Amino acid sequence: MWSVxxxxxxxxxxxxxxxxxxxxxxxxxxxxxGLAYTxxxxxxxxxxxxxxxxxxxxxxxxxxxxRRGTVVSWLLTITRNLAIDTMRVRRPIAIDPDAVLxxxxxxxxxxxxxxxxxxDDAGRxxxxxxxxxxxxxxxxxxxxxxxxxxxEVSEREDIPLGxxxxxxxxxxxxxxxxxxxxxxx
Amino acid sequence: xxxxxxxxxxxxxxxLALGILDGQARAEVLLHLATCPHCQRYLDExxxxxxxxxxxxxxLEPPADFxxxxxxxxxxxxxxxxxxxxxxxxxxxxxxxILSITVVRVIDFHxxxxxxVAAPALRSVAMVGSNGLQVGHVAVSSSSPASVVVNVDxxxxxxxxxxQVRQPSxxxxxxxxxxxxxxxxxxxxxxxxxxxxxxxxxxxxxxxxVVCQAAVNQAQATS
Numbered sequence: 001m002w003s004v005x006x007x008x009x010x011x012x013x014x015x016x017x018x019x020x021x022x023x024x025x026x027x028x029x030x031x032x033x034g035l036a037y038t039x040x041x042x043x044x045x046x047x048x049x050x051x052x053x054x055x056x057x058x059x060x061x062x063x064x065x066x067r068r069g070t071v072v073s074w075l076l077t078i079t080r081n082l083a084i085d086t087m088r089v090r091r092p093i094a095i096d097p098d099a100v101l102x103x104x105x106x107x108x109x110x111x112x113x114x115x116x117x118x119x120d121d122a123g124r125x126x127x128x129x130x131x132x133x134x135x136x137x138x139x140x141x142x143x144x145x146x147x148x149x150x151x152e153v154s155e156r157e158d159i160p161l162g163x164x165x166x167x168x169x170x171x172x173x174x175x176x177x178x179x180x181x182x183x184x185x
Numbered sequence: 186x187x188x189x190x191x192x193x194x195x196x197x198x199x200x201l202a203l204g205i206l207d208g209q210a211r212a213e214v215l216l217h218l219a220t221c222p223h224c225q226r227y228l229d230e231x232x233x234x235x236x237x238x239x240x241x242x243x244x245l246e247p248p249a250d251f252x253x254x255x256x257x258x259x260x261x262x263x264x265x266x267x268x269x270x271x272x273x274x275x276x277x278x279x280x281x282x283i284l285s286i287t288v289v290r291v292i293d294f295h296x297x298x299x300x301x302v303a304a305p306a307l308r309s310v311a312m313v314g315s316n317g318l319q320v321g322h323v324a325v326s327s328s329s330p331a332s333v334v335v336n337v338d339x340x341x342x343x344x345x346x347x348x349q350v351r352q353p354s355x356x357x358x359x360x361x362x363x364x365x366x367x368x369x370x371x372x373x374x375x376x377x378x379x380x381x382x383x384x385x386x387x388x389x390x391x392x393x394x395v396v397c398q399a400a401v402n403q404a405q406a407t408s
Contacts (some may be wrong), residue, residue, distance in 0.1 A: 006327070011372055018256075018259055018260050021256070021259045025256060026252055029247050029255075030244040030245060030247065031240075031242075033245050033246075033247035034240070034242050034243045034245035035242040036207055037245050038243065043248065047251065050247060051254070051255055055258060055259070058259055063338075070236065072236070072240060073235075073239060076236075077204060077239070079202075079341075080204075081340055087251075097223075106207075111299070122237060122240050125234070125237040129241070140238060142202055143200075143205055144241075145238060145239060145241060145242050148205070149200075149205045150200060150205065165200070166204070166373075168199055168200060169196065169199045171199075172199035172202070173199070174229050175234045175238070176233075179233070179234060180230070
């Protein structure tokens with residue numbers, strides 16, 4: 001019934017259509033909950049963050065601008081910010097970046113845009129991250145998935161701030177190169 | 186555009202794309218990006234990588250009833266919203282009727298005093314936070330000093346922030362404070378906005394980091 005594009009679903013929510021909202025929740029709940037759980041490491045906290053993220057997306061569907069990014073990235077950013085706020089209030093972050101990468105790439109999503117992203121870039125990125133030196137891999141997971149700032153990465157890894165910034169920057173440049181090469185082949 | 190500015194922007198682009206660049210550094214990069222399409226394109230590519238990295242977190246099945254509970258919240262809120270809307274329409278209609286009667290009587294009483302006064306033009310500007318997400322908007326009047334209404338309604342942590350007018354050159358000037366509660370906050374006041382390009386109104390955390398900003402300037406506001 002709801003095999004529509006992600007941004008069309010958000011547009012439906014913005015008009016107040018509760019069925020569009022139900023389909024939106026059904027489509028993204030696993031991804032949102034998965035990110036929240038990865039960051040927080042506990043069921044209750046992840047559930048609270050995932051619920052608030054989906055409700056915020058519903059409340060602010062009208063301000064979503066597809067020119068600024070995909071629905072998935074918009075939603076993941078909301079989730080990540082909420083989880084970061086929760087983590088900073090509660091306790092030091094207890095996530096192991098190597099454990100995050102031990103998981104397989106996400107299963108194909110239900111939205112067309114998400115499915116395309118997963119089938120193309122996510123698999124390539126996962127492969128490219130696996131080839132990074134260990135310290136860069138840890139830095140990019142902590143910054144890109146967990147949402148730590150360069151300063152927090154430096155404290156966590158016990159390295160100078162400049163080194164943390166360099167690791168993040170170099171990892172991002174290598175991943176960009178990997179994606180660009182894939183697209184131009 | 187200078188080579189040094191491009192180098193600095195490209196060095197900072199990965200952190201900006203990941204949404205972890207704070208404060209003055211972010212403001213400086215954003216100002217440069219507004220004038221440099223090459224660096225903006227580089228940032229777009231970095232943003233695509235950052236989006237992909239976020240998506241690498243595993244999908245997990247939430248607890249049973251999770252979706253149903255959210256669905257109930259949404260449908261319940263929608264019912265309350267419809268009731269509020271009906272009430273608002275009724276109250277507004279009644280108020281409009283009372284107002285129209287009052288205005289007619291005032292005009293009748295002072296038939297020569299009803300000179301129309303032009304309201305200052307208003308312009309709405311997006312307030313943009315990390316990752317380029319819109320977190321609210323700013324309404325700016327064409328008067329001097331400008332009347333400013335700041336509305337924040339998304340993705341800004343609760344707390345008290347200072348509102349600063351920032352120019353490309355010169356020190357930022359604090360024009361007020363805004364408190365965000367439950368993700369929402371509003372500030373209304375007057376602010377001198379220099380008639381120059383590149384002027385922004387920034388929400389600044391106590392730590393000094395710029396949380397979000399709106400590209401306001403008097404030249405645009407009067408257009």
